[in-house]
Amino acid sequence: MQDYFYTLADFISSQLRKDEIYLCEFSGEQSDFIRFNRGKIRQPGSVEQYYLELDLIRGNRHAIGKLTLSSQLRLDQDRIVTLLSQLRDQLPHLPADPYLLYATEVQSTESIGRNDLPETSIILADIIDTVQHTDFVGIYASGSSFTGFANSFGQRNWHSRYSFNLDWSLYYKKDKAVKTAYAGFNWEKIQLQNKFSNALTQLEVLKYQPRVIKPGQYRVYLAPTALYEILQLLCWNGFGLKAQQTKETPLLRMLAEPKQTFHSSVTLCENTADGLSPIFQNQGFVKPNQVTLIQQGAFHAALVSPRSAKEYGITTNGANDEESPTSLDLAAGDFPSLNIVETLDTGIYINNLWYLNYSDRAAGRITGMTRFATFWVEQGEIIAPLNVMRFDETVYSLLGSQLIALTAEREFIIRTDTYEKRSDHSSRLPGALIAAVSFTL
Amino acid sequence: MLDLIKQRFHKLVPSVDFCSLRYVAQHSENLTVRQDIAQPPLYHDDEGVMITVIHKGGLGYAATSDLSETGLRQAIIKATQWTQLNQPNQLIDFSKLTLPHQQGEYASVVRKPWNSLSNQAKFDLLYQESAQCHPNHKIIDWQTALLSIQTEQFYLTNQGGEIQQTHHYLLPYIKVVANQYVNTQIRTLGGHGYGRQGGLEILDEIGFFGKGQQLAEEALQLLAAPNCPTHRMDLVLAPDQMILQIHESIGHPLELDRILGDERNYAGTSFVTVDMFGHYQYGSNLLNVTYDPTLPEQLASYGFDDDGLPAEKVYLIRQGILITPLGGHLSQARARLAGVANARATNWNRPPIDRMANLNVEPGHTRFEEIIHTIERGIFMKSNSSWSIDDSRNKFQFGCEWGQLIENGELTQVVKNPNYRGISATFWRNLNQVGNRETFEVLGVPNCGKGEPNQGIMVGHASPVCAFTQVDVFGGS
Numbered sequence: 001m002q003d004y005f006y007t008l009a010d011f012i013s014s015q016l017r018k019d020e021i022y023l024c025e026f027s028g029e030q031s032d033f034i035r036f037n038r039g040k041i042r043q044p045g046s047v048e049q050y051y052l053e054l055d056l057i058r059g060n061r062h063a064i065g066k067l068t069l070s071s072q073l074r075l076d077q078d079r080i081v082t083l084l085s086q087l088r089d090q091l092p093h094l095p096a097d098p099y100l101l102y103a104t105e106v107q108s109t110e111s112i113g114r115n116d117l118p119e120t121s122i123i124l125a126d127i128i129d130t131v132q133h134t135d136f137v138g139i140y141a142s143g144s145s146f147t148g149f150a151n152s153f154g155q156r157n158w159h160s161r162y163s164f165n166l167d168w169s170l171y172y173k174k175d176k177a178v179k180t181a182y183a184g185f186n187w188e189k190i191q192l193q194n195k196f197s198n199a200l201t202q203l204e205v206l207k208y209q210p211r212v213i214k215p216g217q218y219r220v221y222l223a224p225t226a227l228y229e230i231l232q233l234l235c236w237n238g239f240g241l242k243a244q245q246t247k248e249t250p251l252l253r254m255l256a257e258p259k260q261t262f263h264s265s266v267t268l269c270e271n272t273a274d275g276l277s278p279i280f281q282n283q284g285f286v287k288p289n290q291v292t293l294i295q296q297g298a299f300h301a302a303l304v305s306p307r308s309a310k311e312y313g314i315t316t317n318g319a320n321d322e323e324s325p326t327s328l329d330l331a332a333g334d335f336p337s338l339n340i341v342e343t344l345d346t347g348i349y350i351n352n353l354w355y356l357n358y359s360d361r362a363a364g365r366i367t368g369m370t371r372f373a374t375f376w377v378e379q380g381e382i383i384a385p386l387n388v389m390r391f392d393e394t395v396y397s398l399l400g401s402q403l404i405a406l407t408a409e410r411e412f413i414i415r416t417d418t419y420e421k422r423s424d425h426s427s428r429l430p431g432a433l434i435a436a437v438s439f440t441l
Numbered sequence: 442m443l444d445l446i447k448q449r450f451h452k453l454v455p456s457v458d459f460c461s462l463r464y465v466a467q468h469s470e471n472l473t474v475r476q477d478i479a480q481p482p483l484y485h486d487d488e489g490v491m492i493t494v495i496h497k498g499g500l501g502y503a504a505t506s507d508l509s510e511t512g513l514r515q516a517i518i519k520a521t522q523w524t525q526l527n528q529p530n531q532l533i534d535f536s537k538l539t540l541p542h543q544q545g546e547y548a549s550v551v552r553k554p555w556n557s558l559s560n561q562a563k564f565d566l567l568y569q570e571s572a573q574c575h576p577n578h579k580i581i582d583w584q585t586a587l588l589s590i591q592t593e594q595f596y597l598t599n600q601g602g603e604i605q606q607t608h609h610y611l612l613p614y615i616k617v618v619a620n621q622y623v624n625t626q627i628r629t630l631g632g633h634g635y636g637r638q639g640g641l642e643i644l645d646e647i648g649f650f651g652k653g654q655q656l657a658e659e660a661l662q663l664l665a666a667p668n669c670p671t672h673r674m675d676l677v678l679a680p681d682q683m684i685l686q687i688h689e690s691i692g693h694p695l696e697l698d699r700i701l702g703d704e705r706n707y708a709g710t711s712f713v714t715v716d717m718f719g720h721y722q723y724g725s726n727l728l729n730v731t732y733d734p735t736l737p738e739q740l741a742s743y744g745f746d747d748d749g750l751p752a753e754k755v756y757l758i759r760q761g762i763l764i765t766p767l768g769g770h771l772s773q774a775r776a777r778l779a780g781v782a783n784a785r786a787t788n789w790n791r792p793p794i795d796r797m798a799n800l801n802v803e804p805g806h807t808r809f810e811e812i813i814h815t816i817e818r819g820i821f822m823k824s825n826s827s828w829s830i831d832d833s834r835n836k837f838q839f840g841c842e843w844g845q846l847i848e849n850g851e852l853t854q855v856v857k858n859p860n861y862r863g864i865s866a867t868f869w870r871n872l873n874q875v876g877n878r879e880t881f882e883v884l885g886v887p888n889c890g891k892g893e894p895n896q897g898i899m900v901g902h903a904s905p906v907c908a909f910t911q912v913d914v915f916g917g918s
Contacts, residue, residue: 040532045502138706139893246582247620360917418894
């Protein structure tokens with residue numbers, strides 16, 4: 001698809017008038033999606049989709065159009081001509097955009113993934129062979145994904161990957177289940193079998209009589225997959241310059257005097273170099289390898305999109321339009337995971353959280369539910385599964401005053417979202433031992 | 442386009458038990474003014490097809506944006522290959538399913554088309570409203586926006602089914618942000634809840650003009666208000682919060698594919714089980730809930746769902762008793778329960794699954810003033826700001842932008858950061874007053890997320906003002 005995109009980019013260049021500039025982004029994928037329920041195939045299919053987003057600029061006036069590509073060159077060229085004409089017709093009626101900013105220095109890049117994926121039929125056979133006769137439910141998503149950028153200055157960027165993500169749960173009954181994911185670029189049946197075997201072991205504990213606890217404060221261990229949900233919520237307006245300037249950030253109290261802080265072991269960064277997302281964005285800027293957002297518990301820097309950079313007079317660091325991290329990295333602590341149940345002593349071991357939201361956004365107070373394998377631990381031993389509980393706590397408590405330690409080992413979590421397209425976001429993070437978390441319902 | 446694709450489909454249709462083609466073309470325009478400055482307009486044209494094949498008991502789908510004969514042929518081959526690949530290990534024997542082959546049409550009612558005004562004129566409307574959003578410096582951000590979406594769909598089957606549906610939607614939006622030190626208060630036009638089918642006439646129908654000033658004044662009142670108190674009290678919900686309450690604690694638990702376990706890895710399961718239908722006391726006897734595709738202005742009104750099933754109004758809960766699940770043709774067959782026409786896909790590139798469509802609480806007979814007058818100690822909340830619920834759709838916590846205490850039958854002190862929590866299985870049984878038709882508003886949720894692969898879809902909710910007794914209410918930190 002790279003050649004096809006570059007051919008279209010050259011075609012767009014040939015269609016421009018002399019005072020016009022364009023920026024365009026290509027995104028596409030060829031995906032297989034197989035849903036499972038009760039260890040069997042529920043709904044299998046394929047999706048092939050290609051989109052082109054085109055920003056036509058004359059002076060400081062611009063309009064943006066997005067269209068579906070058919071991958072038939074003549075037809076797609078006709079569609080582009082029509083789109084250019086529609087956008088061009090709009091420009092005289094639009095005011096100048098005071099916050100328009102795009103890259104003018106050419107920084108072409110290329111990152112081409114290798115396709116090591118076996119045929120889906122082989123993977124499907126591996127999955128069925130491993131999970132049959134169990135209550136296995138989830139989705140296998142795989143295939144190619146492509147992102148490209150081009151502009152009229154001659155910049156060309158390309159990023160392609162061939163990946164898979166098997167996101168699944170193994171159920172005992174009702175809501176008692178173990179959730180696991182197996183994602184990557186090279187499929188190995190043995191890895192799936194190992195993960196499945198671990199899940200089966202955990203499932204045995206879920207068969208014990210569940211424990212019901214009263215609302216109150218409890219000592220907690222958040223596994224990396226649970227901590228991931230908290231950080232994903234913070235990614236919603238938590239780290240972008242615009243949200244900070246408009247005071248909508250949930251980290252508002254980190255920015256205003258007297259400044260609240262996280263525990264000194266908390267250092268968060270957007271680690272593009274070690275993530276899976278493209279290193280370029282849709283105004284043509286190339287991202288730095290790392291942007292430190294929180295350093296040793298204190299606010300350090302925001303993600304700054306080109307638009308915010310122009311609006312607030314700060315240099316952009318190549319953030320996307322939403323100014324949300326795509327490759328979030330929480331530094332490891334020094335506590336060995338192996339000792340976590342023993343050190344937790346008596347409390348709640350949480351593997352997964354679910355449906356988080358703000359109960360007081362400006363105060364950084366969040367709520368959410370435990371889900372899947374959550375265990376009651378007594379005197380350093382897992383005693384029973386816990387029925388779902390709601391927590392309601394500020395992030396300054398969870399990651400600050402009540403944080404005892406972060407684990408030395410981290411997990412690399414590839415986001416499983418497939419809204420509109422297969423996500424390329426990822427996170428690398430440890431688990432967290434917390435002295436007291438408020439549970440309310 | 443319809444004729445060309447129809448011709449190609451019927452030429453290529455394979456010799457299989459069932460084959461359908463679902464074509465979706467969508468054109469959207471997004472105009473936004475932020476802080477009195479026009480943002481670059483966004484135009485989006487999207488089109489593609491999904492081919493579904495059922496053969497020898499297996500099912501497969503393939504979606505493509507290549508609408509040429511070659512592209513359609515490839516999609517049919519892929520979908521057919523899927524039917525073969527999954528036959529030995531499939532959950533459902535599709536050979537026992539008889540899918541509809543209906544013919545029909547549906548079109549949104551539009552009185553003032555989107556294109557009847559130039560974009561410049563539409564931007565002028567947004568400027569005009571934007572100018573009213575910032576009466577003083579404590580308002581630090583504001584925006585006004587219009588999103589127009591027009592879709593054309595047709596659905597063809599190998600046995601003569603042919604359905605054509607055209608929808609026009611308008612989703613207006615206003616947001617005002619007030620701040621002082623570490624206190625930020627946001628007011629919006631009912632979140633994104635005021636989307637409807639139709640054209641620009643919707644702006645007058647929902648009272649869009651003048652809302653900017655009202656929201657700014659309310660944001661400033663909230664900025665000066667105390668936090669909502671923590672107390673168990675009566676709770677009165679405006680329609681723009683009722684939509685979330687209905688959505689999360691009635692809509693999702695009643696989705697039959699959740700009850701059948703399909704969604705357990707992602708959207709979750711349900712505290713409702715198949716054996717509850719027909720007798721379970723879901724709410725008080727004042728609770729009447731319908732699946733209603735007949736209100737022309739509501740977001741999810743349509744003639745047929747995406748499996749070609751005709752849509753008609755059905756009571757899901759009548760006088761508090763659970764009757765009917767939200768399950769389409771396939772789920773009905775799996776669960777052996779009657780359902781509704783709600784197999785829906787968000788676009789051409791996602792397969793149909795059980796979704797909410799228009800899910801409404803029917804109006805009662807009580808005037809708003811009467812509801813307030815009967816409450817000794819309570820709170821009135823409006824406009825959802827936060828939503829969270831467990832994966833069985835039982836333990837919930839919701840927050841609102843606006844709270845106002847009710848004391849001795851009067852609306853009194855405005856309070857900020859109002860939240861409440863409860864359990865679905867008992868909350869609706871505490872419904873003790875249902876507002877009359879004057880309090881009834883047709884609203885919706887534009888981004889309901891569900892499914893693997895994930896799908897965000899528009900659903901409609903209409904509701905009167907409702908009152909609940911003895912709810913745990915609390916405020917911010």
